[in-house]
Amino acid sequence: MKYLTMRSAVSSVLVLAWLLLLGPGREAARAQTPIRLDSAEAQSLRRHPRLRQAEREIEEQRALKRGSFAPANPDFLFSAPTGERWAPGVVQTIDLPNVYRRQRQVAQAGVSLAERNREVSRATVLRDTRLAYLNLQFAEAQVRQLTYQDSLFRALRLATERLFAAGEVTSLQRISTDAEARQVTVQLQQATEDQRAAQRRLGLLLGRPDEALATSTDLRRSGPELAQAGGTLLGSLPAADSAALVRSPTLAAAQQNVALSQSGISLVRARRTPALTLGYQNQAFENSQIKYRFQFGVSVPIWFWTYRSQLQAATARSQAAGYQLQTQRLELGTQYQQALADTRKFSASLGYYEQTGVPQSRAIISQSQRLFKAGEISYLVLIQSLNQAFTIQNTYLTTIRDYRQALIELNYLRGE
Numbered sequence: 228m229k230y231l232t233m234r235s236a237v238s239s240v241l242v243l244a245w246l247l248l249l250g251p252g253r254e255a256a257r258a259q260t261p262i263r264l265d266s267a268e269a270q271s272l273r274r275h276p277r278l279r280q281a282e283r284e285i286e287e288q289r290a291l292k293r294g295s296f297a298p299a300n301p302d303f304l305f306s307a308p309t310g311e312r313w314a315p316g317v318v319q320t321i322d323l324p325n326v327y328r329r330q331r332q333v334a335q336a337g338v339s340l341a342e343r344n345r346e347v348s349r350a351t352v353l354r355d356t357r358l359a360y361l362n363l364q365f366a367e368a369q370v371r372q373l374t375y376q377d378s379l380f381r382a383l384r385l386a387t388e389r390l391f392a393a394g395e396v397t398s399l400q401r402i403s404t405d406a407e408a409r410q411v412t413v414q415l416q417q418a419t420e421d422q423r424a425a426q427r428r429l430g431l432l433l434g435r436p437d438e439a440l441a442t443s444t445d446l447r448r449s450g451p452e453l454a455q456a457g458g459t460l461l462g463s464l465p466a467a468d469s470a471a472l473v474r475s476p477t478l479a480a481a482q483q484n485v486a487l488s489q490s491g492i493s494l495v496r497a498r499r500t501p502a503l504t505l506g507y508q509n510q511a512f513e514n515s516q517i518k519y520r521f522q523f524g525v526s527v528p529i530w531f532w533t534y535r536s537q538l539q540a541a542t543a544r545s546q547a548a549g550y551q552l553q554t555q556r557l558e559l560g561t562q563y564q565q566a567l568a569d570t571r572k573f574s575a576s577l578g579y580y581e582q583t584g585v586p587q588s589r590a591i592i593s594q595s596q597r598l599f600k601a602g603e604i605s606y607l608v609l610i611q612s613l614n615q616a617f618t619i620q621n622t623y624l625t626t627i628r629d630y631r632q633a634l635i636e637l638n639y640l641r642g643e
Contacts, residue, residue: 259441264360267433271356274434278352281345288341292334296327304508316508320526323502329494336487343480350476352432354639358632359429364446365628366422371445372624373415376617380408383610400606407610450581450627457574457634464567468560474642481548481555488545495541499534502526559640566637573630580623588619 272278302318387404390396430436465471472478504524528534595612598604604612 259439261441261443262433263443264357267360267429268353268356270433270435271352272349275352275432277348278345281341281348285338285341285345288334288338292331292338295331295334297330298322302506306508314508316506318504318506318508318522321503321505322498323500325500326494326497326502329490329497333487333490333494336483336490340480340483340487343476343483346476347480350639350642354635356429356432357635359425359432360442361446361628361631361635363422363425363429363440364442364444365624366418366425367442368446368624369418369621370415370422372447372617372621373411373418376411377408377415379613380404380411384408387606396606403607403610407614446627446631447624449631450577450623453627453631453634454574454577454581457570457577457630460634460637461570461574468563469556471641472556472559472563475559475640476642478552478555478559479642481552485545485548485552488541488548492538492541492545495534495537498537499528501528563637563640566633566640569633570630570637573626573633576626577630580619580626584619585623588616588623591616591619 299320304316304318305313306316307313384404387396387401391398391401426438426440427436429440430438433440502525504522504526506522508520508522591612595604595609595616599606599609
């Protein structure tokens with residue numbers, strides 16, 4: 228009679244849990260705005276201020292390139308060579324063509340560096356958007372999972388209260404069920420707050436901070452597809468880090484910075500050459516046959532210490548850029564190895580949960596309910612079995628999140 232009453236209570240639990248899932252879940256879904264990942268990426272690329280800043284920096288460098296031919300301002304003079312009248316004149320100093328050519332090369336290198344930095348910004352925005360979208364997917368999946376658990380344990384708590392009042396369960400069973408139910412309720416509240424925070428983070432990236440965004444796919448259902456995509460990627464990766472990172476935008480920007488600093492050295496050397504001085508001025512009487520007298524001269528860079536200091540500074544800047552490139556290669560190689568190790572690790576974990584863990588959790592849930600209804604296990608064993616199954620499913624969900632996060636980081640480092 229005791230197990231018959233408990234079996235009836237379990238049936239009531241399942242019905243109540245199902246009704247609780249259908250009610251608020253649908254209302255919450257209708258109040259949210261679903262968005263696809265590709266749409267989120269397009270919106271973030273269109274609205275993110277980092278990319279707008281990069282575009283303005285490119286415009287700045289292009290404007291500087293248009294002004295790379297920049298001769299010195301002319302000198303307009305008035306003198307009285309005869310002491311009787313003022314005569315106008317003008318003098319212009321012009322560098323050799325090689326100087327302006329080097330200035331244009333430096334300006335072009337600046338434009339290229341700004342364009343490389345734009346690619347870095349674009350890759351960073353895409354990575355941040357994908358991670359924010361993934362975090363929202365994970366938060367939604369956690370809320371769904373914990374909503375089911377909370378509904379189940381709340382119904383179990385109600386059933387336990389009735390059974391305890393009838394004297395069919397012990398006080399320990401009642402307290403244990405109440406503790407489990409309250410713990411899951413707290414976890415659900417935390418997961419709900421995490422979901423709101425994830426919605427706002429994604430909304431900020433998309434320029435829609437006040438909207439309750441929702442993802443278009445369930446993270447839990449993406450496990451098999453993720454395992455296949457990750458396995459294909461791992462099989463296609465080159466063995467050497469240098470080959471894997473050849474398309475890295477961060478590395479390309481560091482390389483372009485080296486090119487810019489080297490062009491700066493060439494410009495300093497070009498400016499050490501003499502410049503030409505041209506001009507004309509009336510230096511004779513008013514009735515002179517040659518009214519204007521032309522001037523020709525050479526501007527000699529005799530202040531050698533100034534140019535030597537500039538060359539030393541440009542050389543040091545180029546060396547610093549070279550060391551920065553080496554540091555960037557080292558850091559990217561380290562990050563790539565870590566991301567690769569994480570990808571392989573979570574790939575193995577995902578394979579286990581896909582093939583063994585998740586099927587076992589489903590078997591634990593179904594068999595524990597069947598054995599409990601048959602009176603072969605106790606009430607506490609049922610609770611322990613359900614908790615074990617839910618732990619496996621939550622760990623499976625976390626593994627999917629971590630695996631996809633590792634793939635996002637790996638693709639970011641590879642420039643994908």
